Amino acid sequence: MKLLKTGLAVALALTSLARSEAEEGRIKSTIAFHASHEAVVPGSELEIGMRFVMPEGWHTYHETPGDSGMAPNIRMYDKVGVKLGKWQFPEPTTFTDVAGTTYGYENQVLLLNKLQVPEDLVPGDVLELQVSVMWLICKDICLPFQDKLRVKIPVVAASPAANADWSQLKVDGGWDQQR
Amino acid sequence: MKHLAWCLSGLMIAGSVAAGQLAPDFELTDVNGQSHKLSDFTGKTIVLEWTNYDCPFVRKFYDVGKMQKWQEKYTGKDVVWLSINSSAPGKQGHFTPEVWQQKIDQQGVKATAVLLDPNGEVGRAYGAKTTPHMYVISEGKIVYQGAIDDKRSTNSDDIEGANNYVKAALKALMNGEAIEVAETQAYGCSVKY
Numbered sequence: 001m002k003l004l005k006t007g008l009a010v011a012l013a014l015t016s017l018a019r020s021e022a023e024e025g026r027i028k029s030t031i032a033f034h035a036s037h038e039a040v041v042p043g044s045e046l047e048i049g050m051r052f053v054m055p056e057g058w059h060t061y062h063e064t065p066g067d068s069g070m071a072p073n074i075r076m077y078d079k080v081g082v083k084l085g086k087w088q089f090p091e092p093t094t095f096t097d098v099a100g101t102t103y104g105y106e107n108q109v110l111l112l113n114k115l116q117v118p119e120d121l122v123p124g125d126v127l128e129l130q131v132s133v134m135w136l137i138c139k140d141i142c143l144p145f146q147d148k149l150r151v152k153i154p155v156v157a158a159s160p161a162a163n164a165d166w167s168q169l170k171v172d173g174g175w176d177q178q179r
Numbered sequence: 180m181k182h183l184a185w186c187l188s189g190l191m192i193a194g195s196v197a198a199g200q201l202a203p204d205f206e207l208t209d210v211n212g213q214s215h216k217l218s219d220f221t222g223k224t225i226v227l228e229w230t231n232y233d234c235p236f237v238r239k240f241y242d243v244g245k246m247q248k249w250q251e252k253y254t255g256k257d258v259v260w261l262s263i264n265s266s267a268p269g270k271q272g273h274f275t276p277e278v279w280q281q282k283i284d285q286q287g288v289k290a291t292a293v294l295l296d297p298n299g300e301v302g303r304a305y306g307a308k309t310t311p312h313m314y315v316i317s318e319g320k321i322v323y324q325g326a327i328d329d330k331r332s333t334n335s336d337d338i339e340g341a342n343n344y345v346k347a348a349l350k351a352l353m354n355g356e357a358i359e360v361a362e363t364q365a366y367g368c369s370v371k372y
Contacts (some may be wrong), residue, residue, distance in 0.1 A: 039351070064333075065366075067308045067309065067364075067365075067369065068308060068309045068366070068367055068368055068369040069368075069369075070236075070331050070332060070333065070366065071331075073332065077262075080320075097369065097372070098372045099308055099309075099369035099370045100308045100369060102369070105245070134332070134333070135335060136235065136333060137368075140270070140273045140371070141368070142234065142235055142236075142270065142368045143235070144235040144333040154213055
């Protein structure tokens with residue numbers, strides 16, 4: 001896979017928990033991990049998101065990509081038994097050209113999921129996630145990207161700080177404010 | 180090719196062929212300038228492989244030698260394997276015959292022939308949507324059309340363990356069994372018409 005470039009991002013315990021940038025030639029596409037809160041309580045549920053940013057004119061794909069293309073593939077690993085739901089995709093844009101119709105996202109998209117924090121973690125622990133992402137961006141041609149993120153989320157007893165940017169991130173990422 | 184184009188125009192409107200239908204005849208020139216007609220191979224099992232060597236979904240199979248391995252295996256069993264490129268001039272995957280010859284040598288391509296369809300007529304007649312997009316023809320009929328396998332990805336690691344529909348169809352034909360899956364949605368890059 002000559003075209004595949006890999007980078008490793010170092011985790012930041014901030015609003016944007018981890019961010020990475022993959023580069024193919026001069027075309028860059030970035031991914032970033034976000035969450036509704038900056039820490040978690042044992043046994044709680046955390047809303048998380050993976051944001052994909054594409055250069056102008058390029059798009060990535062809905063889970064049902066249509067006649068060509070491929071949805072992003074996100075794999076998450078941890079050592080403590082985190083439960084993860086199905087990734088949710090916002091309403092896509094339809095792209096039609098001579099070769100057919102596809103469904104996806106230009107500029108950026110935020111895919112959402114819910115993460116179940118194990119009961120047996122204790123405050124002071126750090127929830128560590130390894131995230132491996134493969135995604136495809138296309139314009140007239142397609143480029144595959146692959147990247148890994150390491151995410152560290154502090155475990156607290158109660159009242160984790162909310163991510164002040166979360167609702168805006170969702171709106172920017174294709175989700176209606178009402179949702 | 181002139182009057183053949185007229186024959187195909189009716190099919191172009193339909194824009195695709197379904198499993199069970201007659202395979203539209205065509206005549207295309209290979210990278211060495213030799214002309215091939217589908218009807219030259221009457222009586223044989225034929226695989227059509229839409230390809231674009233710069234598409235990541237095609238690279239998935241060629242970079243690890245899998246497509247070449249299947250080409251070698253099945254042409255060794257009297258199957259005709261035709262790779263077809265429908266990239267228009269100036270679009271990704273369109274090369275001069277000399278560049279094609281180099282790329283075929285470098286990669287060790289084992290297809291019966293690599294055919295050039297720069298105006299996209301044959302691709303449109305068959306409704307080829309992606310690279311790869313695979314067709315299996317037996318007794319003049321399309322007996323399989325669609326994806327190469329059931330793992331929509333660009334990752335070569337996914338080849339092992341995937342259900343390869345083309346291999347399954349060829350195996351069924353050789354054993355005189357019914358083809359279980361005759362039609363799927365192809366996956367890959369769009370054909371660069």
